[in-house]
Amino acid sequence: MKQLVIDFQKCDAGRNCNHECEMECAIKVFKVDDPAQAALQIKAYEEGGGKAILCDQCGDCMVVCPSEALKRNKLGVVMIDKQLCVGCYMCIGFCEKDAFMRNPDWIVPHKCTSCGVCVKVCPHGALSIVDVPEPAVRII
Amino acid sequence: MSQLVFDPTKVMDIDYTKRTEYLDRLEALRAGMRTLKEVPFQPSLPDKGYTNRTLYVNVGNLEVTEKPVTQQMKDVFIGGRGFGLYHLWNAVKPTTRWNDPENEIVISPGPVAGMTQYAGTGKSLVVSLSPQTDIPIDSNVGGFYGPLLKFSGFDALELQGKADKDVILFVDGVKGIIRIEEVEGGPEDSHVLAELLTHMYAEDEKDLPNVSVVSSGAAAAHSLIGMLNFSFYDRRRKCVRFKQAGRGGIGTVFRDKRIRALVVRGPKVAGDLNHPVDPETIAKTGIKYHKEIRENDGGQCMMRRNGTAHIVEIMDAYDLLPVHNFQYGSHPDVHKIDSAYWQQRCTQATVDGCWYGCSMACAKGADGLVLKTGPYKGDMVTVDGPEYENAAGLGSNCGVFDPDYLLELNFYCDTYGICTITWGTLTAFVMECYQRGILNRERTCGLEMTWGNAEADLEMMHQMARGEGFGKIAGMGVKKMKEYFIKQGWGDPQLINDIGMENKGLEYSQYMSKESLAQQGGYALTNKGPQHDEAWLIFMDMVNKQIPTFEDKAEALYYFPLFRTWFGLNGFCKLPWNDVVPANNSEQPEAHKVPEHVQNYVDLFSATTGVKIDKEELIVQSAKVYNFQRVFNIRMGKGLRLHDAAPYRSLGPVTKEEYESRAERYDQQIVTEMGLDPAGKSTEEKMALHRTWRTGRFSKLMDSVYARRGWTSNGVPTLERLKELGLDAFPEVVDVVKQHL
Ligand code: SF4
Ligand code: SF4
Ligand code: SF4
Ligand code: SF4
Numbered sequence: 001m002k003q004l005v006i007d008f009q010k011c012d013a014g015r016n017c018n019h020e021c022e023m024e025c026a027i028k029v030f031k032v033d034d035p036a037q038a039a040l041q042i043k044a045y046e047e048g049g050g051k052a053i054l055c056d057q058c059g060d061c062m063v064v065c066p067s068e069a070l071k072r073n074k075l076g077v078v079m080i081d082k083q084l085c086v087g088c089y090m091c092i093g094f095c096e097k098d099a100f101m102r103n104p105d106w107i108v109p110h111k112c113t114s115c116g117v118c119v120k121v122c123p124h125g126a127l128s129i130v131d132v133p134e135p136a137v138r139i140i
Numbered sequence: 141m142s143q144l145v146f147d148p149t150k151v152m153d154i155d156y157t158k159r160t161e162y163l164d165r166l167e168a169l170r171a172g173m174r175t176l177k178e179v180p181f182q183p184s185l186p187d188k189g190y191t192n193r194t195l196y197v198n199v200g201n202l203e204v205t206e207k208p209v210t211q212q213m214k215d216v217f218i219g220g221r222g223f224g225l226y227h228l229w230n231a232v233k234p235t236t237r238w239n240d241p242e243n244e245i246v247i248s249p250g251p252v253a254g255m256t257q258y259a260g261t262g263k264s265l266v267v268s269l270s271p272q273t274d275i276p277i278d279s280n281v282g283g284f285y286g287p288l289l290k291f292s293g294f295d296a297l298e299l300q301g302k303a304d305k306d307v308i309l310f311v312d313g314v315k316g317i318i319r320i321e322e323v324e325g326g327p328e329d330s331h332v333l334a335e336l337l338t339h340m341y342a343e344d345e346k347d348l349p350n351v352s353v354v355s356s357g358a359a360a361a362h363s364l365i366g367m368l369n370f371s372f373y374d375r376r377r378k379c380v381r382f383k384q385a386g387r388g389g390i391g392t393v394f395r396d397k398r399i400r401a402l403v404v405r406g407p408k409v410a411g412d413l414n415h416p417v418d419p420e421t422i423a424k425t426g427i428k429y430h431k432e433i434r435e436n437d438g439g440q441c442m443m444r445r446n447g448t449a450h451i452v453e454i455m456d457a458y459d460l461l462p463v464h465n466f467q468y469g470s471h472p473d474v475h476k477i478d479s480a481y482w483q484q485r486c487t488q489a490t491v492d493g494c495w496y497g498c499s500m501a502c503a504k505g506a507d508g509l510v511l512k513t514g515p516y517k518g519d520m521v522t523v524d525g526p527e528y529e530n531a532a533g534l535g536s537n538c539g540v541f542d543p544d545y546l547l548e549l550n551f552y553c554d555t556y557g558i559c560t561i562t563w564g565t566l567t568a569f570v571m572e573c574y575q576r577g578i579l580n581r582e583r584t585c586g587l588e589m590t591w592g593n594a595e596a597d598l599e600m601m602h603q604m605a606r607g608e609g610f611g612k613i614a615g616m617g618v619k620k621m622k623e624y625f626i627k628q629g630w631g632d633p634q635l636i637n638d639i640g641m642e643n644k645g646l647e648y649s650q651y652m653s654k655e656s657l658a659q660q661g662g663y664a665l666t667n668k669g670p671q672h673d674e675a676w677l678i679f680m681d682m683v684n685k686q687i688p689t690f691e692d693k694a695e696a697l698y699y700f701p702l703f704r705t706w707f708g709l710n711g712f713c714k715l716p717w718n719d720v721v722p723a724n725n726s727e728q729p730e731a732h733k734v735p736e737h738v739q740n741y742v743d744l745f746s747a748t749t750g751v752k753i754d755k756e757e758l759i760v761q762s763a764k765v766y767n768f769q770r771v772f773n774i775r776m777g778k779g780l781r782l783h784d785a786a787p788y789r790s791l792g793p794v795t796k797e798e799y800e801s802r803a804e805r806y807d808q809q810i811v812t813e814m815g816l817d818p819a820g821k822s823t824e825e826k827m828a829l830h831r832t833w834r835t836g837r838f839s840k841l842m843d844s845v846y847a848r849r850g851w852t853s854n855g856v857p858t859l860e861r862l863k864e865l866g867l868d869a870f871p872e873v874v875d876v877v878k879q880h881l
Contacts, residue, residue, distance in 0.1 A: 064499070066491045067349070067409075068375050087411015088256040088497030089423060093430020102427075104420050107411040139148050139489040140434070 001076025001134045002114040004040065004127060006052045011126035013042050013050025021118035021127060028117045030103075030110055037103045039112035055099035055112035061091035063140055076134050077114045085109075094140060146438065146445055146483065154508040156377050156487045160519040162332045169326040169336050176307065177202045178319045183407070184293040189251030189414050189748040190214065194223070195294040197309055197320070199397055200241055200301025204318055209295050216866065220250030221278045221708035222765040223296045224267025225772060228276055229872075231300060234775050238271040238389070239396050241302045247354070247402075248296035249286030252748050253711025255497070256411050257426030258740070259433065260713025262287050262495020264370060270388035270668075271364040271396075272617050273645040275773045277388030277668050280708050282494025282503065283370025284352035287711075288313065288406030291413050303398035310341060313406045314350075323400050329357040329555040330369040331521065333401060334380045338373060341403050349373040350409070353380070354402040356391035357557030362607035363615025365566070366391025367559040374505070376490040379522055381505065383494045386559035387671050388646055389617075395557075409496060418747035425740050425747075426497065429716070433499040436720050443719045446479040447486070447504035448528040451679075453478040455532070458682055459802075460652045462537040464575075464591055465568035466641055466789050467798050469652050473541040477531050481543060482506075486525070500716045502527075509547050513598045515605075516555075523551045532650035533564020538571055539591030549598060556605045558615075561671075565647035566618050567597055569640055578631035584610045618642040638788040644669040644778060653790045655805075656681045658693040661841050664786035665697060667769045667779075673714060674701045686732040694844035696732075703733070705762040710745060717741070764865045767850075767857045768873065774856060775876045781855040784842060792834040796823050799830075806830060856880040 022035035041053040062070040069084035092100040224246035255261040264286025270277035292313020334353040360366025369382040455461035459469030486504040573579040574589040603611025641648040646669025653659035662675030773779025793799040807818040850861030
């Protein structure tokens with residue numbers, strides 16, 4: 001399964017970049033000019049280093065979705081079917097990584113598609129898409 | 141409190157998509173159907189939670205009309221149970237009885253119902269004159285019917301009249317069609333009927349979740365304890381499942397009207413169909429609550445894992461689990477039906493909410509049950525839960541500790557359309573009568589009703605479904621059985637009255653109130669009869685010990701029935717309110733009210749309707765409907781102090797064995813509560829002392845609670861109280877009360 005990962009040896013959490021990854025994700029993937037709506041969020045710590053909110057495609061949200069709107073695609077990526085979504089936000093509440101996103105202007109939430117758009121624009125090469133085994137379904 | 145740790149390796153490996161299917165009967169059913177009337181309507185979505193019209197259908201003369209929802213209806217009755225009581229009041233006269241054509245069944249979801257972001261927001265409220273109590277009964281039920289009805293365009297459905305032959309009412313909220321169809325032949329039992337109708341009315345596979353069926357079953361027509369199943373399509377299991385409007389015999393009214401089923405086909409559900417004024421507040425509150433479930437449920441009630449059955453062992457440990465018709469509070473075999481067992485037996489990793497967005501997900505399912513008896517013997521079925529009430533009522537209260545039989549009893553109650561709680565309590569009564577010689581094999585026409593005899597229990601139910609034998613007598617319910625046994629001269633009338641666990645004609649639900657004064661009041665001082673949904677105080681009183689003094693208990697009997705009424709006005713479920721609590725709840729003032737969650741409800745109501753309320757106004761909203769319902773009871777000839785009387789079994793030990801099983805506690809109370817010395821007194825003498833003390837204490841509680849509620853000592857709301865609530869705007873209400881002041 002395709003998974004987005006970050007290397008904090010390389011990412012400087014916006015000190016020497018303009019959060020290109022977030023901006024590019026928001027514009028290209030979600031068609032909205034607002035980095036707060038990107039599927040990844042990188043925060044800098046004052047003491048140095050940083051923290052990333054990334055979806056690792058664990059599939060927990062898929063387990064709790066009542067309308068089967070979340071399914072893995074051929075690449076193992078958890079994708080949302082907007083037609084089926086009932087906007088309950090259980091996916092958001094049950095994502096332990098806080099990686100399921102919500103734009104107050106939209107009723108349907110959104111998440112990372114492991115598309116790699118952000119990978120390409122990172123000036124420090126900190127992001128990459130890796131191929132890892134699908135984890136077993138968790139009972140949550 | 142002991143906390144079970146979840147072990148996923150112990151979950152039974154059952155293919156939850158496997159079960160007996162009945163779809164080959166679809167064509168035969170279709171062939172027996174004929175359209176009697178079809179009327180078009182304009183489908184519409186709610187605005188701020190209301191569609192602003194209701195649907196009236198008379199199944200006798202086929203009248204179909206739309207009625208507007210007035211501002212007064214919204215201001216005074218809010219929706220749900222409030223709308224149900226309002227319509228019912230206007231439909232009936234004081235002389236109307238349950239089987240008169242003018243009696244109605246009203247189904248209303250409430251303004252918040254259909255919200256998908258917060259747990260427990262898909263409820264329908266069902267109101268009718270009960271065949272058991274002759275007063276209004278209200279039932280709060282999950283399943284998709286109510287929300288889909290509202291998303292089709294109606295805030296309530298009134299059903300009146302009586303058909304000559306069985307009919308099905310179909311509301312198509314996509315195409316805008318209301319159709320009454322006659323049906324000849326075909327199945328009556330819910331698990332078959334609802335499966336067929338769901339497939340018949342869905343346009344295609346994808347449409348199945350947008351169809352919901354209300355139905356009953358074969359036993360409802362031959363008893364007074366009929367129930368209604370509200371269906372929802374379980375996408376993971378690929379089957380039709382149910383939640384039940386159980387109490388008070390509404391299913392019997394339904395079948396008496398010759399309604400076979402109600403079907404609604406709604407639009408595809410989305411997160412904003414209620415068109416709330418403030419979706420952002422709803423989204424934030426919902427997500428906050430989902431997180432609370434994720435973080436706290438595993439260390440608190442484990443509702444998401446076990447459903448309501450999690451309290452079986454807690455009740456047992458605190459001596460509060462009903463055993464053998466509420467005689468005892470615990471049993472050594474309880475481990476066979478405790479939550480550790482159900483955790484393995486109920487399928488996990490599926491989505492068990494009875495409406496979208498319920499992260500509490502208590503609607504558990506046990507798959508792969510192969511039936512051993514009855515008309516469906518050999519079939520493999522999926523059974524509900526069981527919920528706590530069923531584990532306790534069908535299980536421990538009747539001495540049944542075999543989980544497969546318990547599930548089978550649960551299954552047949554559901555598909556036959558009878559209330560599991562009622563069945564549990566009435567069977568426990570029959571079994572105790574059998575134990576004490578009030579009944580014997582001859583009187584039960586051969587049924588050996590000994591404790592734990594699940595086969596006899598099932599046979600009694602099958603007889604009832606066929607309308608024959610002792611099963612038919614049992615189906616009258618405890619109150620009428622008591623009268624019948626006494627008339628036959630089958631035993632000491634006082635004993636029969638003491639052990640028959642009913643009040644107002646409704647059977648007690650499954651908590652042992654003997655040692656909890658608050659729960660005694662919580663049961664007997666209710667509007668509709670002893671159902672815990674109005675005042676479930678036993679946990680607060682006996683386990684959490686949050687209301688220790690007499691004054692605390694009386695105050696709780698003012699506040700909680702009102703607070704809990706409010707859920708039913710709006711289409712909320714009660715469980716998400718206190719079956720998980722914020723991590724810091726115990727540090728809050730009035731922790732037993734779960735203040736943060738109360739604020740959530742205030743916010744969700746305001747954000748949906750645009751009507752700004754606070755937690756005090758919430759109680760006022762409820763008080764209007766609660767007092768209206770009390771007056772309604774009085775109008776129907778009940779609702780006074782004498783109707784709030786409790787059977788002694790619910791207050792204290794009726795028999796020597798019961799006294800002796802708790803002798804230490806009871807002897808101690810003679811010292812501390814009565815200031816007497818138990819030494820040298822016989823058990824009978826000590827029982828008599830307890831009886832005087834306990835009935836006196838209950839009477840004193842009644843006085844305090846009535847005063848706090850603004851009622852006279854006869855239980856009648858005063859004119860001042862009615863004025864304060866604005867109910868004096870209804871001259872008929874004032875007239876009813878005046879006759880009793
Ligand atoms: S959004 Fe969260 S729960 Fe869903 S796959 Fe990504 S990390 Fe897992
Ligand atoms: S918001 Fe949509 S995708 Fe998320 S759990 Fe609910 S229905 Fe599924
Ligand atoms: S992989 Fe695609 S969807 Fe995910 S964060 Fe990067 S750009 Fe956004
Ligand atoms: S808590 Fe249970 S009964 Fe209440 S809404 Fe959720 S699933 Fe339904």
